Structure formats: structure tokens, C-alpha cells
């Protein structure tokens with residue numbers, strides 16, 4: 525790794541240039557500013573230009589805009605939507621580590637993201653108390669090495685690619701020497717939000733890692749897929765990284781069969797296999813993205829009808845206390 529030089533790369537400039545005020549966003553999108561805009565103090569607007577550039581100008585209902593624009597509906601409490609719907613706080617054996625499923629351990633590498641997705645299920649997670657420092661890295665790795673049932677580590681967050689290459693390399697290095705770990709999985713929205721984050725240094729870190737590397741992208745709509753992303757996926761694949769995608773089923777974004785079919789085909793076109801389609805986690809502030817489970821099941825049957833088997837993601841829901849992501853029982857509402 526001696527030939528890696530940790531530069532101050534361009535992506536960090538792009539990251540700090542992310543748009544955080546609604547007026548600028550509307551101006552860039554050539555939209556008139558509404559009379560009332562919602563500007564939450566916690567989890568405020570945050571979106572890099574690279575993602576804004578994929579939105580359609582003049583369309584207030586753009587599906588990418590909807591994912592990131594704060595909506596007054598977030599501030600209204602809705603029964604059944606809570607701060608910790610997944611019961612994650614109960615599976616937090618030490619700072620920075622979630623061990624909920626037997627063979628996989630999840631590390632919250634950072635609380636920060638390049639973008640603030642309004643439906644995010646971790647938007648209320650107590651990252652302050654959960655951000656591992658260098659000493660914690662040692663402890664976490666010790667825990668993982670001691671539990672031989674664990675064969676895979678997920679780097680998550682926040683967005684694990686929000687940290688710089690030097691710190692990311694620290695994690696990869698520490699995990700690479702644990703015998704029982706076969707696979708390191710990186711759950712990130714960064715390639716779709718800020719493709720330049722996938723820079724040469726990062727590629728080299730991943731290519732040199734002796735473990736299997738999986739990157740699970742998080743893309744919800746086909747408009748998120750463009751040439752810049754396609755190029756980065758090609759490079760990742762050339763270096764042996766397995767590419768999967770997870771989406772969240774979101775009202776007003778991707779809750780129709782055509783959009784989801786287009787998404788699966790577009791993903792496959794850039795070498796990414798659909799993995800999960802998540803039913804929304806009932807996190808406080810996200811109710812306006814939810815749709816009735818019957819509707820989700822109806823859409824899913826239509827997907828099964830239209831798509832090649834390998835293009836159909838698994839429809840799942842996370843449930844507190846369950847030792848796996850729970851497959852949705854689609855037979856509750858058979859096809860019509």
C-alpha cells in the first residue's frame with residue numbers, strides 16, 4: 525500500500541459544496557420558491573450538486589427531489605411511527621457495532637452522509653454515542669474475531685464512504701486480518717449520490733483487500749443511474765467487487781411497476797444485481813412515504829409477472845427482534 529498517497533481529493537470539495545438551503549435548490553431546479561418552506565434543524569436539507577443534476581428542471585414532483593426535500597409532513601407525529609422502529613438499540617453490544625443477525629456484524633463507521641434521505645430509518649439513531657474511534661476499532665475487531673459464527677462484516681452508517689480513504693483503509697486493514705471474516709460488505713449510497721467518491725485510492729484499497737468485497741448500492745429510481753455511475757461500477761467490477769442494490773419502496777418515488785421494472789433493467793445494465801426491495805421502516809417523520817402493505821404486495825406480483833427471475837429483488841421488512849430480514853408474505857393477497 526506504499527504507493528497510495530492520501531491526497532485531498534475532489535470528492536471532498538464536492539461533499540462540502542452540498543446544497544443545504546432550499547432557496548438555492550429551487551433556483552438550481554428553476555422552480556418558484558413556495559410561500560412556506562420547511563427547514564428542520566435536525567436532519568436538515570443536504571444534497572450534493574451531482575445528485576441535483578440528475579433531477580428534472582421545473583418538476584416539483586421529481587422522484588429524486590422528493591427523496592431529499594424536507595416536507596412539513598415530517599414534523600407531524602403519526603401513531604405507529606417511532607424513533608427506533610427496528611429495535612436496534614437493543615443489539616448494540618459496544619459502541620459502533622450492531623450484532624443482530626448471527627453470521628453478520630454491522631459497523632456504524634460514521635453517522636454522516638453526503639445526502640439526507642427523508643425516509644432514512646437511521647435518522648434518529650444516536651450516532652454521537654456510537655462513533656468508533658481508533659481504539660474502538662481494536663475492540664470491535666476483537667469482538668468479531670471472538671465470535672466464530674460471524675463470517676461477514678457490513679460497513680454501514682451513515683455512509684461508510686463518507687470517511688476519507690485513510691480512515692477507510694484503517695477499517696479494511698483491521699478487518700482483513702480476522703480469519704473468520706470471509707466477506708466485507710459496504711452499504712453505501714455514495715456511488716449514486718457522488719460518483720467521484722469512487723476514486724483511484726479507494727479502488728486500490730478494495731482491490732488489495734484479501735477478503736471478498738461486496739458493495740450494496742442504494743438506488744431507488746432509474747433516474748439515479750447515469751454514465752458517471754456506470755463508469756464507476758465498471759471499474760469496481762473490473763477489480764472484483766460484487767455489486768448489489770437495495771431500494772426502499774417509496775410513495776411518490778417508485779411505487780409503480782413500470783418504474784421498478786426500469787430500475788431493475790437499468791441496474792443490470794450497469795452490472796448491478798437487484799438484492800432487496802424494503803418495505804418502509806416505520807420511522808418517525810417518514811409516514812408520508814409509506815403505502816399500504818396490500819399495495820406493496822400487488823406491485824410485487826406485477827414485478828414477478830414482468831421481470832426475469834434474477835431481476836426481481838426480495839421484498840422484505842425489518843422487524844424488531846427477528847434474526848433476519850423478514851420476507852413479506854405475498855400470499856396474503858394473491859394476484860388478481
Ligand SMILES: *Cc1c(COP(=O)(O)O)cnc(C)c1O
Nearest residue numbers: 622623624625628629630678849
Ligand atoms: C440488514 C442488516 C444486516 C444484513 O442482512 P442481510 O440479510 O445479510 O443483507 C446485518 N445486520 C444488520 C443490523 C442489518 O440491519
Ligand code: SF4
Nearest residue numbers: 637640641644682713
Ligand atoms: S444515505 Fe443511507 S444512511 Fe444516509 S440518509 Fe440516506 S438512507 Fe440514511
